[in-house]
Amino acid sequence: MRWLAFMLLVGTATPAVAQDHSGHAMPDAQPSAQTECEAEAARHRAMGHPVAEGACAPAAQPAEPVPADRTDGHSGMDHSGMDHSVMDHSAMDHGQMHGMDQSAMEDMDHSAMGHESMQSHEEASMDHRTKDHGTMDHGAMDMTPIPQGPPPASAGSGPPRAADAIWGAEAMRASRSALRKENGGMTVFWFQGDRAEYRVREGGDGYLWDVQGYYGGDLDKFWFKSEGEGTFGESPESAEIQAMWSHAIGPWWDLQAGVRQDLTGPRRTHAAIGVQGLAPYMFEVDAAAFLSTKGDLTARIEAELDQRVTQRLILQPRAELSLSAQDVPELGIGAGLDSIELGLRLRYEFAREFAPYVGIEQEWKLDQSADYARIAGEDPSVTNYVVGVRFWF
Template sequence: MRWMFGTILAASTAVTPLMAQDHSKMDHSAHQMPAAEEAEPEVDHDKINHDQMDHGTMDHSSHQPAKPQASTPNTETGRIRAADAIWGAEAMRPSREALYAEHGNMQIFWFQGDRFEYRAREGEDGYLWDVQGYYGGDIHKFWFKSEGEGSFGEPIEDAEVQALYSRAIAPFFDLQAGIRQDLTGPTRTHAAIGVQGLVPYMFEVDAAAFLSNKGDITVRIEAEYDQRITQELILQPRAEVNLSAQDIPELGIGSGIDNLELGLRLRYQIIPEFAPYIGIEQEWKLGGSRDFARLAGEDPSVTNFVVGMRFWF
């Protein structure tokens, strides 16, 4: 036991001087890992005197972002023929011709029944039609018009057809010229010239002058306006005046203002192409025409309560 205790004591005495070394005096620099890269010194921009710097001599080109290169336009063909460079002019010709045919001066047929109505009034009830349409493009059109009226159980009082060449002279306005043929009474053929279109404030106007084969000159002016109350309900005031340069006794027309019509129609647009309506219209014969009407036993003032439809396709 003494031997074992002495051995342990000797060993502890030998280790103690090594563990008791002062590490503060040791040089650890040899054991430090080398830095990967020396850091740049931090620049304090607040202490830089910019007044003493000559910015004009500095090269800023390296700090500017690169500009994208603009594609060179094809000055010979332009965008409308840009596909030719890829597919070839011959391959693109059918598509280009189809584009012109479908979107350039496309020919359109349009027909509208503006007034197609039953008229309840004192005495014999009557009827009236007023239809028109055209075929053509944006500039040139062929217009046709027809209107007439009468009383049930009696011959048609007035009926006419018009065939007109129409040319656009302003946005939404056409100049029209052609012929008008009367189909009732002492039949007459008229040369017609007029204008039709949409004037400011959305009034639709149709004005024409007529020269008959008998030398009579008459003028007709119509105007109407659509006042939308709701998306489907539309109120339409309408006015028409007819004038004559001379008396035409065989037609019951006096010089000056022949007759005046004022109407108000309320229509319900079930679909844009079809709209039934109800309304009222007042007619007056004036001047010499009033005298002719009285001589014929007719009332120069007539009130019509109307029921009809307006349609187009």
């Protein structure tokens, strides 16, 4: 509409252009209507909006005779070479523009000026802003691959003690000792109560503890373990303690060897050897074989897996298998697969070091072990509803 207003302005002001040109001194240049229209059209094109061809073409004006009194003294002048676009139109009477028919302007077809395209461009911009970028295929993006495999041979081609040549061997010896102590060579103490729980079961509620810890460095540690269970008001059914030397045999596994001492029943001492670590798919595994001073060979395998429901809520399935190479009647153990325990615990970590839990665990004694349990008046299948806490420091 701006360019149309300027067209009407130029058409209405045409008679005023023929006013007195005496002296023909031109004032400061002012932009003409067509020049401003073209500038406006250029701005629209820069924004990507289409502009109709010929939108800034000057409107045809009917020829109007010039009164004779206005041409006095100028009849011999050639006005065709004059640039009227720089004339000062400030003296023009714009009051007559107020009488323009606005209804005619309202009925004008603005689609020729590209306003529909402008609206569609804005809608396209809004659609891009609201587009769900989560559905974009980022796999097609050019990503630099992460190098795999060992470092190149040139990485270790320098002398092993290159810093000695700069700072001296004595200074670097102290620095290496501090670095070794702070990054891998320091000793650490760690203690964890993996299970400390109250057990609700038929025939009498009970308890269970299962704790372990170590003291040492990355490669070699002194590892200690203890576990046991019983019924309230009675002597513990089982209790033991282990003292093990542990040596790292890989990034995920430790080889352990030491002794196990039984604290209940016919007390026996066992030589123990086993492995402990993290199996594929994040299973924590503790497997050991025991040879008693009576020649009894037994084994135990424990595995558990932490499944995070949230960052603090963890569901932990757990399994334990006990095996024996022979019958041990005085301990109620039969040859083969002695017993199976399957449990499921749900814990909440108020802090990483403190996490109460609830759960359920089922125990079965099998084959000859089940017969020994029945002879002793015990149920070979027991269900335990557990409430406990897991902690470490």
